[in-house]
Amino acid sequence: MHLTVNGNAIDIDADPEMPLLWALRDLAGILGPKFGCGIAACGACTVLVDGVPVRSCSLPVGAVEGAVTTIEGLTTDEGLSVVQKAWIEEQVPQCGYCQAGQIMSAHALLEEIPDPSDADIDNAMAGNLCRCGTYPRIRAAIKRAAVEKARMGA
Structure with missing residues (x-):
């Protein structure tokens, strides 16, 4: 599966039904989004997909269309956002x-x-x-x- 995360193209071997949160954390090593509830109720796992906030704990990675931005992606060469x-x-x-x-x-x-x-x-x-x-x-x-x-x- 091909994703663009924080401006970087990454390929991951994931079941399309795997929640985006686990694909990011366990397969891509991106640890900013946190697991809180697993039912999209708390927001600890929020990431942006094409600028729109989504709960990555309940979004299947196979359904992701667009660029994913995590907390790590807000920091630039100039520093913190x-x-x-x-x-x-x-x-x-x-x-x-x-x-x-x-x-x-x-x-x-x-x-x-x-x-x-x-x-x-x-x-x-x-x-x-x-x-x-x-x-x-x-x-x-x-x-x-x-x-x-x-x-x-x-």
Whole structure:
């Protein structure tokens, strides 16, 4: 099976019904997406497929059409993404387990809505659960990233 992950073409030998999460983690060695629930309810496994957030624990790898981006793919030669920097500046993570999925959903939100309202944020982030309850810091980080992206003209 041929995939494009984080801009790199990879070939993996996987059953087409294998969840994308396991193909990424176990076969491609990409460990950013996490297993949380296995039923697409928590968002820890969120990746982007052609810029759209998907739950990789329930998406069969054989159904993937398009480029996959994981948390590792947001970092460039210039360093961390605007969203990743905002996450650090707002001290969002506590345990950190859900953060890759949270950041991927936040990144997709800001690509679609550069200046999101609180309702936009709540809607976009509703499928990402944080057991530590850092939701106010998540919202603050998204707003900080939006301001920074606008300042940079990105």
